[in-house]
Amino acid sequence: MLLYLRLLRESLSFALNALTNNKLRTFLSLLGVTIGIFSIIAVLAAVDSLDRKIKKDMSSVDKNTMYLKRFSFGPSDIPRWKREQFPDVAYDEYQYLKDNTPTVQAMAFQIFTKSETARYEDKSASNVNVVPVSYEFTDIQSLKIEHGRFYNESESNSGTAVAVIGYEIAQTLFGNDNPLEKKVRMYGQKFTVIGVLEKQGQGMFGENNDTAIIIPVNFIRHMYGDNNSFMTPIIIIKPNPGEDGEAVKAEITQKLRNYRGIKAGQIDNFIIDILSGFTDLIDNIIGQMNVIGWIISCFSLLVGGFGIANIMFVSVKERTNLIGIQKALGAKNRFILFQFLFEAVILSLIGGIVGMLMVWGIATVLTNAIEFEFILGFSNIVIGTGLAAFIGLLSGILPAISASKLDPVEAIRSGM
Secondary structure: OHHHHHHHHHHHHHHHHHHHHOHHHHHHHHHHHHHHHHHHHHHHHHHHHHHHHHHHHHOOEOOOOEEEEOOOOOOOOOOHHHHOOOOOOOHHHHHHHHHHOOOEEEEEEEEEOOOEEEEEOOEEEEEEEEEEEOOOHHHHEOOOEEEEOOOOHHHHHHOOOEEEEOHHHHHHHHOOOOOOOOEEEEOOEEEEEEEEEOOOOOOOOOOOHHHEEEEEHHHHHHHHOOOOOOOEEEEEEEEOOOOOHHHHHHHHHHHHHHHHOOOOOOOOOOEEEEHHHHHHHHHHHHHHHHHHHHHHHHHHHHHHHHHHHHHHHHHHHHOHHHHHHHHHOOOOHHHHHHHHHHHHHHHHHHHHHHHHHHHHHHHHHHHHHOOOOOOOOHHHHHHHHHHHHHHHHHHHHHHHHHHHOOOHHHHHHHOO
16 A cells, blocks of 8 residues: 555656646646546536526426417427417416316416516616516415515406516615505506515526516506507416326317317417426437537547647656666566556646636636526536546556566666
């Protein structure tokens, strides 16, 4: 054991000497390893951070949640021109499905509409994301309310002018004052603030409850009706726990086909997307990003491996006389072999550590600059370290073998 510790210490000393005595050559040779490790760990860290962000954003919504609408979130087999002819889902369809689908735990009616400007006294907040939705929304998506409450069934059905506002809206309009029971003006009407959401930050798909104002969907319907180009309604469906998502989807599909009078053989003129299918698509994309990142980075590691091998062959050449003396004094071939292998691994690890430090620095800067947390996880550090060691081992094996097989007499003579 002491022998190998001494061997490791000598190898570290030789590796550091290679770095200090031949700075430019060593720098250029290690650059490939540094870039390769940087590329792989940067891709892995970015993808892991993205995956963690998506899962965090979706943690408040059941994966079996469905979205019934006339358009598709993802690719569809139905031609675009045909989808554009689909009718919008209607409020009476939402009521019918809610009353006649026992496998559904909660169902909400939501309208996507244009942004508005909210005002309070002399202050205003522009580009407010107005979210008109029925009261069941909180049973489907977990909203964290910091102050106050969400509107109830009676306020939702009657379209009462009440509002639940996002954190940034509250800060912009009210500062440190208590927003509850104060009046916010939108659509030429005054909305009573009954709740304030906790600070959330922007989600992966552009949604941001911090800049949103949630109001009863029937307020918008009573004011503008149901047929307006700037309004796109959807029905959000949450099945009962334990229900098979596809079975619930099939049941709703059949009920809506009957309600709309769609005949057998005719295609559905609506689309139901299940959130789990969307998350599977995202997982597939993330997996492909990882594969592409590995393929690209492997080219840099290949170049880096040749660089390490070059350093080691030159090191063997420069230390041929020393190798001969070590062998003449009784050093085994195995000792010489491990000495150069350790040196190659240490050099490669130095390049890998520099690459990971670069990833950590860039991740720290980006996390502070934008609202997205880049995380360099422990598993990525282990992968980077292991990969660097493997590249060093692979690159140093041939030079180490050639050094261990040198004849001591010839090796000493070559240095004279």
